[in-house]
Amino acid sequence: MTPSYENSMQWLERAEKSIPLGSQTFSKSKMSLPLGAAPLFIEKGLGSQVWDIDGNQYTDFINGLLCISLGYQDxxxxxxxxxxxxxxxxxxxxxxxxxxxxxxxxxxxxxxxxxxxxxxxxxxxxxxxxxxxxxxxxxxxxxxxxxxxxxxxxxxxxxxxxxxxxxxxxxxxxxxxxxxxxxxxxxxxxxxxxxxxxxxxxxxxxxxxxxxxxxxxxxxxxxxxxxxxxxxxxxxxxxxxxxxxxxxxxxxxxxxxxxxxxxxxxxxxxxxxxxxxxxxxxxxxxxxxxxxxxxxxxxxxxxxxxNFANDIWQKGEYLINGFNQLTSCGDMFEIKGLAPWTFLQINPGINHCPITIKSWLIQELCKRNILFIGSHNLSYAHSYAEIDALLTCYQELFAQAQQFDADNTLAAMLDGQVIENVFKVR
The missing domain is CATH 3.40.640.10 (Type I PLP-dependent aspartate aminotransferase-like (Major domain))
Known part of the structure; x- marks a missing residue:
C-alpha cells in the first residue's frame, strides 16, 4: 500500500517560504528522497524506529546521517x-x-x-x-x-x-x-x-x-x-x-x-x-x-x-554475508565498504541510469517501512531481524528493478520525482 505523505508535502510548502530548500541539510532534504514518494519530515524516533509526520513508521537506516550511534532516545x-x-x-x-x-x-x-x-x-x-x-x-x-x-x-x-x-x-x-x-x-x-x-x-x-x-x-x-x-x-x-x-x-x-x-x-x-x-x-x-x-x-x-564497535562490526558482517547470498543482485547491485559502514552501489541498467533506479528503490523501501538513502548506517539499536527484513526487501526489489529496467518501464513506476546528487565525493 502506498503511504500518504500529505502532511510532509504541506510542511515542505510551508518551510520553503522561510527556509532555503526547506531543510538545514542537503542530505536530509527533498534532493535526497523522491519528492512525493517519501517522507520529508520526522516526528519522533525510538530505538531503530522513526515516525514521519503522516504517522508512517520506518526502520531507519539513515540514523541522522550517522549521528545516532546507540539509537533514538537511548x-x-x-x-x-x-x-x-x-x-x-x-x-x-x-x-x-x-x-x-x-x-x-x-x-x-x-x-x-x-x-x-x-x-x-x-x-x-x-x-x-x-x-x-x-x-x-x-x-x-x-x-x-x-x-x-x-x-x-x-x-x-x-x-x-x-x-x-x-x-x-x-x-x-x-x-x-x-x-x-x-x-x-x-x-x-x-x-x-x-x-x-x-x-x-x-x-x-x-x-x-x-x-x-x-x-x-x-x-x-x-x-x-x-x-x-x-x-x-x-x-x-x-x-x-x-x-x-x-x-x-x-x-x-x-x-x-x-x-x-x-x-x-x-x-x-x-x-x-x-x-x-x-x-x-x-x-x-x-x-x-x-x-x-x-x-x-x-x-x-x-x-x-x-563494546559498541564490536557490535556494529558483527551486525555489518551479518548484513554483508546476507547480501552476498542474495540471488537477485545481477549486475545492477553491489555492496561496498567495510562492515561498520557499507554502501549499496547501483550500476547502470540497460535502459535506466543509477539515479533513477535509486529513486525507485527508495520509494519502494518506504512502502515497506524502511528509510534508506544509499548507505547502511547501523546503530546499536538495530536488530538482526531488522537487517533480515531489509535483505528480504532487497531480494524482492532487486529482481523487480532488473525486470522493469529490461522492459523499460521502471521510470514510469516512479510515484515521485527523481532524486538529485548533491555532489560526488566518494
Whole structure:
C-alpha cells in the first residue's frame, strides 16, 4: 500500500517560504528522497524506529546521517541530558564536563593528547586546517573525501559558488588508494602542502599499506596528517579507524555519533600542534555547552561498556554475508565498504541510469517501512531481524528493478520525482 505523505508535502510548502530548500541539510532534504514518494519530515524516533509526520513508521537506516550511534532516545544518554538540564545548559565559565569528556577521548584515541570541542564537523576540520597552516607555515591542502562546507574545502568541489578563486587554488584532490596522486601533489606544489586530510576509509578499505604510505609522505615533506574521523570514529574501533588500521595521524576530527545525536564535534591531536589553538583563535560560545557534553560522556561510557564497535562490526558482517547470498543482485547491485559502514552501489541498467533506479528503490523501501538513502548506517539499536527484513526487501526489489529496467518501464513506476546528487565525493 502506498503511504500518504500529505502532511510532509504541506510542511515542505510551508518551510520553503522561510527556509532555503526547506531543510538545514542537503542530505536530509527533498534532493535526497523522491519528492512525493517519501517522507520529508520526522516526528519522533525510538530505538531503530522513526515516525514521519503522516504517522508512517520506518526502520531507519539513515540514523541522522550517522549521528545516532546507540539509537533514538537511548535511556542512558537521555537521562544524562535530563540530569544536566536541571543544572543548566550554557554558562559564563567552563564546566567540568569539558575536561571529563576530553579525558575520555585522550584515553581512547591514539593521537589525542589534547582536545577542543565545537558543534559541527566543518568547525573542527576547518580548525585542523588552520592549525596545520600555522604549524607548518605553508598554505596548500591535499584532500580526499568529504570535509564540510567551509571555503577551504568546498571550493575544491562543484559546489564552489561564492568561494574566491585564490582560495580554490590552495586545495588539491588526490585519489584514495593511489599514493602516486598524492606524491604528484607534493611535487606540483613545490612541497608547499601544509596538511593532508582524508577519511581513513569509506567505500574501499586501504590497500597496499596506503594509510602508512600517506603518513610516511607527510613526515618526509613536513606536512600535518589529519584523519577526518567524523564517521569512522568509534564505529570502526572505539579509538577510531586510526586504532583499527594502526596508523596514527597528527590531528583527527570526530563528531556524528560522539553524543548520540546531540550537537558536538571534537578536534584532537598532538599537544605540540594543538597548543597553537590560542594563536589561531579557534573559539566559540557553544563549544562547552553542557547538555551535549553530558550526552557525549554517557554515550562514550555506554560504548565502552557494551563494546559498541564490536557490535556494529558483527551486525555489518551479518548484513554483508546476507547480501552476498542474495540471488537477485545481477549486475545492477553491489555492496561496498567495510562492515561498520557499507554502501549499496547501483550500476547502470540497460535502459535506466543509477539515479533513477535509486529513486525507485527508495520509494519502494518506504512502502515497506524502511528509510534508506544509499548507505547502511547501523546503530546499536538495530536488530538482526531488522537487517533480515531489509535483505528480504532487497531480494524482492532487486529482481523487480532488473525486470522493469529490461522492459523499460521502471521510470514510469516512479510515484515521485527523481532524486538529485548533491555532489560526488566518494
Amino acid at each position: 535511556p542512558d544518554v537521555d537521562n544524562a541530558i535530563r540530569d544536566q538540564l536541571s543544572s543548566g545548559i550554557s554558562f559564563s565559565l567552563p564546566h567540568k564536563l569539558e575536561a571529563q569528556v576530553a579525558e575520555l577521548l585522550v584515553e581512547l584515541i591514539p593521537c589525542a593528547e589534547m582536545v577542543r570541542f565545537a558543534k559541527n564537523g566543518s568547525d573542527v576540520t576547518s580548525a585542523a586546517i588552520r592549525l596545520a597552516r600555522a604549524y607548518t607555515h605553508k598554505d596548500h591542502i591535499a584532500v580526499c573525501g568529504y570535509h564540510g562546507w567551509q571555503d577551504w574545502y568546498i571550493g575544491s568541489t562543484t559546489r564552489n559558488l561564492g568561494v574566491p578563486a585564490s582560495t580554490q587554488a590552495l586545495t588539491h584532490k588526490f585519489t584514495y588508494n593511489q599514493i602516486d596522486t598524492l606524491e604528484a601533489l607534493f611535487a606540483d606544489t613545490n612541497n608547499q602542502i601544509a596538511a593532508v586530510i582524508l577519511e581513513p576509509v569509506n567505500i574501499a578499505p586501504p590497500e597496499d599499506d596506503f594509510l602508512l604510505k600517506v603518513q610516511q609522505l607527510c613526515k618526509k615533506h613536513g606536512a600535518v596528517l589529519i584523519f577526518d574521523e567524523m564517521i569512522t570514529g568509534f564505529r570502526y574501533h572505539l579509538g577510531g579507524a586510526q586504532s583499527y588500521f594502526g596508523v596514527t595521524p597528527d590531528l583527527a576530527t570526530f563528531g556524528k555519533g560522539l553524543a548520540n545525536g546531540a550537537p558536538l564535534s571534537a578536534l584532537v591531536g598532538k599537544k605540540e600542534i594543538m597548543m597553537l589553538m590560542n594563536d589561531i583563535f579557534f573559539s566559540g560560545t557553544f563549544g562547552g555547552e553542557a547538555l551535549s557534553l553530558a550526552a557525549a560522556k554517557a554515550s562514550l561510557q555506554k560504548m565502552i561498556a557494551t
